[in-house]
Amino acid sequence: MTVKQECKAWTLLSVGALAIAGVFALLLVFSRTPVIQDILPWPWKSFFHKGLVTHVVFSFVVWFLATMGAMWSYGYAQRVGGATRSQVGSVALALVSLGCVGLILPALLDLGTAELNNYIPVMNHPVYFAGLVCLFLGLALVAVREVSTMQWGQGSTICAGLYLIALCCMGLAYSFLPTDLAEPTYNERLFWGGGHVLQFVNTALLIMAWMYVVKEGSGVDFLSKPIATVTFVLLFLFALPASFIYGLFDVLGQAHRDFYTNMLRYGLPLPSIIASIGLLRFLLSPSASKLDRLTRHALWLSLVTYNLGGLYGLMLDGTDTRVPAHYHAVIGGINLAFMILYHRVILPFVHVDIKEGRIFRSQYWFYGFGQIMHASGMFLAGLQGVPRKSAGGEQALDSVSKILSMGLMGLGGVIAVIGGVMFVVITLRWIMKGGRINEQA
Amino acid sequence: MNRREKITIIIIAIFALAFGYRFAGSVNNANPIVETIPLTTFAEFENKSQNQKKGQGDLYLTAQQWAWLPELTIHSNQDYTLHIATADIQHAFHLEADAMGHSIDVLIQPGREYLIKLRNLKPGVFAIGCTQYCGIEHNKMRGKLIVE
Ligand SMILES: [Cu+2]
Numbered sequence: 001m002t003v004k005q006e007c008k009a010w011t012l013l014s015v016g017a018l019a020i021a022g023v024f025a026l027l028l029v030f031s032r033t034p035v036i037q038d039i040l041p042w043p044w045k046s047f048f049h050k051g052l053v054t055h056v057v058f059s060f061v062v063w064f065l066a067t068m069g070a071m072w073s074y075g076y077a078q079r080v081g082g083a084t085r086s087q088v089g090s091v092a093l094a095l096v097s098l099g100c101v102g103l104i105l106p107a108l109l110d111l112g113t114a115e116l117n118n119y120i121p122v123m124n125h126p127v128y129f130a131g132l133v134c135l136f137l138g139l140a141l142v143a144v145r146e147v148s149t150m151q152w153g154q155g156s157t158i159c160a161g162l163y164l165i166a167l168c169c170m171g172l173a174y175s176f177l178p179t180d181l182a183e184p185t186y187n188e189r190l191f192w193g194g195g196h197v198l199q200f201v202n203t204a205l206l207i208m209a210w211m212y213v214v215k216e217g218s219g220v221d222f223l224s225k226p227i228a229t230v231t232f233v234l235l236f237l238f239a240l241p242a243s244f245i246y247g248l249f250d251v252l253g254q255a256h257r258d259f260y261t262n263m264l265r266y267g268l269p270l271p272s273i274i275a276s277i278g279l280l281r282f283l284l285s286p287s288a289s290k291l292d293r294l295t296r297h298a299l300w301l302s303l304v305t306y307n308l309g310g311l312y313g314l315m316l317d318g319t320d321t322r323v324p325a326h327y328h329a330v331i332g333g334i335n336l337a338f339m340i341l342y343h344r345v346i347l348p349f350v351h352v353d354i355k356e357g358r359i360f361r362s363q364y365w366f367y368g369f370g371q372i373m374h375a376s377g378m379f380l381a382g383l384q385g386v387p388r389k390s391a392g393g394e395q396a397l398d399s400v401s402k403i404l405s406m407g408l409m410g411l412g413g414v415i416a417v418i419g420g421v422m423f424v425v426i427t428l429r430w431i432m433k434g435g436r437i438n439e440q441a
Numbered sequence: 442m443n444r445r446e447k448i449t450i451i452i453i454a455i456f457a458l459a460f461g462y463r464f465a466g467s468v469n470n471a472n473p474i475v476e477t478i479p480l481t482t483f484a485e486f487e488n489k490s491q492n493q494k495k496g497q498g499d500l501y502l503t504a505q506q507w508a509w510l511p512e513l514t515i516h517s518n519q520d521y522t523l524h525i526a527t528a529d530i531q532h533a534f535h536l537e538a539d540a541m542g543h544s545i546d547v548l549i550q551p552g553r554e555y556l557i558k559l560r561n562l563k564p565g566v567f568a569i570g571c572t573q574y575c576g577i578e579h580n581k582m583r584g585k586l587i588v589e
Pocket of ligand 1: 505506507531532533571572573574575579582
């Protein structure tokens with residue numbers, strides 16, 4: 001398989017993962033709809049949480065990791081040429097595809113129990129864990145290929161290094177955790193350190209996506225080479241201690257737990273701010289006019305949504321809906337960057353033709369504004385917290401503003417889902433029309 | 442590298458050092474706001490909690506899947522020692538910042554009793570939450586502290 005074919009296969013896998021996530025979201029709705037509930041053959045009571053796990057793992061974990069595969073193979077092709085053959089690529093793709101089957105089966109066959117722990121939600125069943133291992137291992141192969149070509153300071157190399165640190169953390173957690181632990185605690189701690197490091201990976205992917213899109217559309221490096229290197233190296237330095245912590249503190253203790261929270265709190269803002277300022281300066285500069293309108297708008301939407309999420313992150317406290325508000329906006333910003341990356345960089349690279357119309361352009365606005373409304377509604381609802389003790393009139397006013405923020409959150413969610421569904425349907429159709437993977441390149 | 446890039450990198454380095462310094466300072470093994478006592482069984486904690494007379498400065502709170510029990514009502518002009526233990530697996534006690542001016546977050550592990558000082562409480566109803574994933578209904582593990 002050539003590197004270009006590999007890139008196309010990753011594209012199909014990543015957008016396909018979103019389609020699978022969408023199907024499961026639909027099944028979730030069915031499982032709660034009275035009449036349909038009785039027609040379909042599943043044991044619905046246990047399906048709801050299992051379906052939710054599958055939905056989250058495909059819409060967040062598999063989508064991000066397969067996009068990472070697409071970006072690495074795109075970057076690799078820039079260095080060695082798209083027609084170069086890569087054995088590693090086909091083995092990795094086979095592993096990841098196999099992994100996806102393992103992640104789907106437990107929900108459909110009602111195997112094990114669902115666990116909605118942070119970062120990597122889990123089904124307590126060997127088939128699911130085997131699926132996860134295949135998925136992670138597949139990308140580890142590509143990561144090793146990336147690191148071994150060793151372009152020190154380049155975003156994709158550092159991103160691959162970060163990914164390997166994340167896997168290392170998961171492996172260490174596995175070896176340190178007692179096996180007789182209760183399942184919720186076990187799963188949460190198994191992915192706690194690695195999951196946090198994966199957020200460094202996601203940040204690196206966001207910055208890379210912005211850089212690829214701007215470079216492709218305008219020929220400009222919005223971060224000069226030394227500044228880009230410093231930005232990625234900073235990400236790496238803050239994540240570097242992550243795996244050593246397993247040897248220092250009890251894997252079940254508070255120090256271990258808080259270390260990773262603080263790693264995100266102190267490690268992610270600076271690289272994010274440098275990249276955001278760089279992109280902002282570019283978008284305000286005359287060279288931005290070299291980009292087409294849609295690309296410019298998509299980058300603005302991504303920049304605003306991501307930084308809004310960062311802002312919400314600075315103001316969260318504890319357990320209310322300000323926490324999901326923060327990560328919905330951050331993920332929304334990253335997703336917008338991935339959308340335009342596929343449409344402007346990856347799909348043209350793998351010779352998939354794009355037809356643009358008003359519907360195509362509107363998906364960005366639906367998704368972007370939907371996510372901003374959804375996250376902001378959640379943030380406002382969280383801010384109001386527990387109803388304060390107050391007189392009747394004030395109490396009523398309190399609940400009115402609460403209903404308004406819940407409404408904003410609900411409406412925004414629906415609009416964002418419309419945008420997301422448009423992206424998946426439109427993009428997947430193009431990829432399918434673009435011919436078989438083997439015909440290309 | 443031109444001059445402007447050099448200056449930018451120096452500025453970034455200063456910020457990076459500041460963030461790194463605060464990060465390093467945040468790493469500590471002992472949580473200063475909490476004392477712990479080993480428990481052999483959870484029943485030990487239950488006994489203490491039941492023998493507790495009302496109005497005294499000691500409060501007992503049980504963490505379990507998926508609730509905080511009982512609901513506590515206390516007075517703003519008094520200091521308390523809050524005793525917490527888990528009846529099953531790991532949880533984490535979180536009290537929102539408005540109650541004492543800063544939030545409290547303590548991991549509650551099985552086999553230990555945690556003692557937390559409550560001081561300078563403001564009147565109001567404050568959210569108690571669990572910040573350690575503890576099972577499928579973890580999000581429903583909410584309680585409140587009522588200060589009169
Ligand atoms: Cu809990």
